[in-house]
Amino acid sequence: MSQSPMPQSKIRCLLGMLGTDVHSKGIRTLAQLLRDRGVEVIYLGEHNTARGMINATIAEDADLVGLSFSTATYLHYTRDLMEQMRAAGLGDVPVMLGGLIHADDEPALREMGVRGIFGPGSTMDQIVAFLQSATGKTLPSGISASGA
Amino acid sequence: MSGDGQDDALRAAGIQAHLDDVSVKLSRTATWSGLETKASYGPEDVAETDYARDLGDPGEYPYTRGAYSQMYRSRMWTLRNIVGYGSPEDTREGIENALKMGTAGINVVIDTLSQEAIDPDHPILSADAGQEGCSLPMVSDLEILLRGIDVTKTDIAWHSTMMTYPLVAAMATRQGKDLSQLQGSHMPDHLQLRLGGWSEAIVPAGLGHRTTVDCIEYSAKHSPRWALGCPQAYDIRERGMTAAGEIAIGMAIINQTFGDLIARGMHVDQVAPSMAWVSTSDIDFFEEIAKFRALRRVWARTMKERFGSVDPRSQRLRLACHTSGRSLVYQQPLNNLSRAAVQTLAALLGGVQSVETCTYDEPICIPTEEARELATRTQQILANEIGAARTADPLGGSYYVESLTNQVEAEALAMLAKIEAIGLIKAIEDGTIESLMDDYNYRHHKELETQQRIVVGVNKYMPKTSTLPKRFRFDPTRMTAHIERFKQRKAGRDAQALAQRIDALYRIARRRENSHQAMIDALVADATIGEVWGTVRCANDLPYDPFKAIESPFTYTKP
Secondary structure: OOOOOOOOOOOEEEEEEEOOOOOOHHHHHHHHHHHHOOOEEEEEEEEEOHHHHHHHHHHOOOOEEEEEEOOOOHHHHHHHHHHHHHHOOOOOOOEEEEEOOOHHHHHHHHHHOOOEEEOOOOOHHHHHHHHHHHHOOOOOOOOOOOOO | OOHHHHHHHHHHHHHHHHHHHOOOOOOOOEOOOOOEOOOOOOHHHHOOOOHHHHHOOOOOOOOOOOOOOOHHHOOOOEEOOOEOOEOHHHHHHHHHHHHHOOOOOEEEOEOHHHHOOOOOOOOOOHHHOOOOOEOOOOHHHHHHHOOOOOOOOOOEEEOOOOOHHHHHHHHHHHOOOOHHHOOOEEOOOHHHHHHHHHHHHHOOHHHHHHHHHHHHHHHHHHOOOOEEEEEEHHHHHHHHOOHHHHHHHHHHHHHHHHHHHHHOOOOHHHHHHHEEEEEEEOOOHHHHHHHHHHHHHHHHHHHHHHOOOOOHHHHOOEEEEEEOOOOOOOOOOOHHHHHHHHHHHHHHHOOOOEEEOOOOOOOOOOOOHHHHHHHHHHHHHHHHHHOOOOOOOOOOOOHHHHHHHHHHHHHHHHHHHHHHHHOHHHHHHOOHHHHHHHHHHHHHHHHHHOOOOOOEOOOEOOOOOOOOOOOOOOOOHHHHHHHHHHHHHHHOOOHHHHHHHHHHHHHHHHOOOOOHHHHHHHHHOOOOHHHHHHHHHHHOOOOOOOOOOOOOOOOOOOO
């Protein structure tokens, strides 16, 4: 079957932090590493509210949302964001979490609807593979699964 | 190939993998910060170093070899353990346990909300109250935490910046104590917060820096015994800086701060003797030792040559060290005991005045009691068995260490000159310094990916099992009661007296005068830290609440 290359939009990933957590070192580095892989990153930085992230997700037409946490309150903030996203009609926008996420909390996070969990030891290839499978879009180069 | 042949090949590969896993190799010849090193060093590498000019005996200018002539024979380093979680009652209990376990003095860390001067009843952020530290939103909470402790007699080290000195001074005022007798220390460096993720939203660089200068000016004049951990270079370094970068950014903050204090009519010798540099001891043993030595030399020369200090106490830099948290890893966490032990040894051989050894479980949770005890024991092993305390600057004169000291210093001074050419505040506001950190972290990550940098358990020598230590947990009952009590206290205040003091604070802050006395006065009248800082924010045309979830409950008079 012949297939002409479809003009495909890039993966647009919103990255930000909720609450008073100031440990943004990891997510800043991730933003750069994702840009290297051809992802369009909308970087919101620290100190966002769930409402602010939802507004940005809509305004920026983001394909998915990535959060980073290094403080212990991530279950609370994630639950709140997931509920507010569903209420705002964004229930199908994939959410991923990174940072100091304890393995014990993964089942609870999955139950809330978090689709990607990247705690300590996660690799860029894992994150990039998730981005592609969660959005159904292919990145321009690198580990593209479709073998373009 | 026969089945036996395949088995043999698999077995051989298995044996090779096992041998690789237990091998030790030289994987890097540059320091952890990236300075290239040679296979050996000799007299030619330190030919330019003049003993009297560049080193001096321990306790002598330029203090490269140590702040005191007898070093740990005359003053042992202070073993510190930080405590802080939950309500004031929770943290008080933690302090008492830490004292039983052998920490010197009281070292308090406050929660993420209080660190950002936000009240625990904030409609969006309440979940962060009591996390990572003690919730201390009002003078009354400080009184609960320090019940029976006299702040003019007991040295409490506060690991916090925003509102700390005003809160302690307000409590002392309310207790009728003389502010000039106030003891203890805190870390007044707000620029470090701005760079450390507080961001422009919580601490704008300009306002933050002015608050630092206000705080130092006020405390130096009114509480000369109060010590200042400034710069707080630890967080800057941890955020993404080289050893030389720690010196460069820290000195840029110091130069800017002293420049501004002098412009207000103060003399360097009124302030510098109260200061201690808050540093880290990272994973590269020799580079950290070189850093501590280079730092003391840079500080001494700056105080004397740039600021005209004549008091040796200003020129003799004291170092408060906390071992590196960023170097500890989540994978196979018991390995962090080895890392922290070597880092503590580097700090001692580098001549620091106090050390907090990180607990091995720091990447996983708030330290458990057992981890805390082991951190204390690490220092005791170094003090009693290893011989770390015996002789001042034991590596002084080593061709390698002297050469590395010169190298770190030269790189630091070059970076400092670049920052000062832009201007520190501008270099923060325009993202120059954050870019330096981003570049460092990016490079670090890339080097881990390509194994140009090996971290055991992270990108090589993976643990076979992955048992994690127990997580620290505390009962939230007292925290819930603390927030309820906070709301009740707020409701029961003399609203008129409070409003007057808040308005006075607004007018002073609006005129860009030193607002510390007005902050203290408001706190004495039971204002909360969120109300005081929110008012200062309004006076600087910022939203009362950085999260824009609450409006100021006060009416302000335009001056």
